[in-house]
Amino acid sequence: MPEVWQWVSAFGFSVVIVVAALVYLNMSNREMPGDTFNLFTKVGAVAVAFVAAFASLAAAAIID
Structure with a gap:
């Protein structure tokens, strides 16, 4: 059963990384309209x- 916990922890870590990136991008949403570099x-x-x-x-x- 330890391999199940490896997958659960890896999936949880993946979710944490993606959520942290999305939260950071949402907090840094200060671009001007048409700022393609920021996009x-x-x-x-x-x-x-x-x-x-x-x-x-x-x-x-x-x-x-």
């Missing part, structure tokens, strides 16, 4: 958060 920065930050989340899930799969 690209936000999209990149969410992409990095998802990559980190899936990397933690992949690490749990490799460890298992």
Whole structure:
């Protein structure tokens, strides 16, 4: 049963990373209309958060 807890902890860590990224992006929502650089920065930050989340899930799969 310990592999189930590895997956649960990895999934919880992934959710924490994604929620933290979304909260940060919501708090830093001070861009001007038409500020495309800020839009690209936000999209990149969410992409990095998802990559980190899936990397933690992949690490749990490799460890298992």
